[in-house]
Amino acid sequence: MNDNLHRFKAGIFQALAHPTRIAVIELLRDEREVPVSRIHERLGVEQANASQHLAVLRAKELVTTRKEGNQVFYSLRDPLLGKVLDLMKQYFEAHLNEAMALLMDMKSEEQQPK
Amino acid sequence: MNDNLHRFKAGIFQALAHPTRIAVIELLRDEREVPVSRIHERLGVEQANASQHLAVLRAKELVTTRKEGNQVFYSLRDPLLGKVLDLMKQYFEAHLNEAMALLMDMKSEEQQPK
DNA sequence: GCATAACATTCGATAATTAGAATATACATC
């Protein structure tokens, strides 16, 4: 019945399961600590949307926040997450060919919705 | 516009974002190659449901299959995935206390659906 | 206090995931 552990892990992966949130995590990995303004400027998403995604990351406690005056600075709670993404990059590179095929699929489905 | 890469990675995390699929991956990591029957017996899910989850893993090409007579054997396409889960285990252990709190939350929400 | 800036939350509408039931396919045995 230790399915709880699996639910916990799945929950974390779910938090990572969105392009915008991946981009956020990578930004935090690269720049250490970033205010929300920079996040939504850099990623080109609306402020409210960025906030929503940040809320997801907070809910799973993948990030920490620090308030400084008017702004809120986000950072990764644990550099391990950066490592996980590094592994994913390795994975991507190891399977570049299939990855490309998958990406093409994604593209074409998007253009001709069936 | 290299958002495609983020979509690719997010897609993989999404494939991992379900307790049953985590359990499948861990089973494959531990037992190398496993027929579907063993998967749904071991995890205690219905056959059709196991098949659906395996379909998700196949779609993202996280697993390979080999047919032998009547049965289909599944295995991890790349041991890197096992490593990702190992990292997650580290992460889990490093944050055991918060993890417990999150699990408790999950439990209580489940019991009193508000 | 009033205005503004930086974030966060709530509210709808739409889309995607999920489980189970029913159905289909593929292979082996007789």
Next chain:
DNA sequence: GATGTATATTCTAATTATCGAATGTTATGC
């Protein structure tokens, strides 16, 4: 070819995620 076993797919209903628009909150400056 009929039967049985292993796996996959399709359908439907329920849940969950996502986005943009609108609204709230908190802190700063005047």
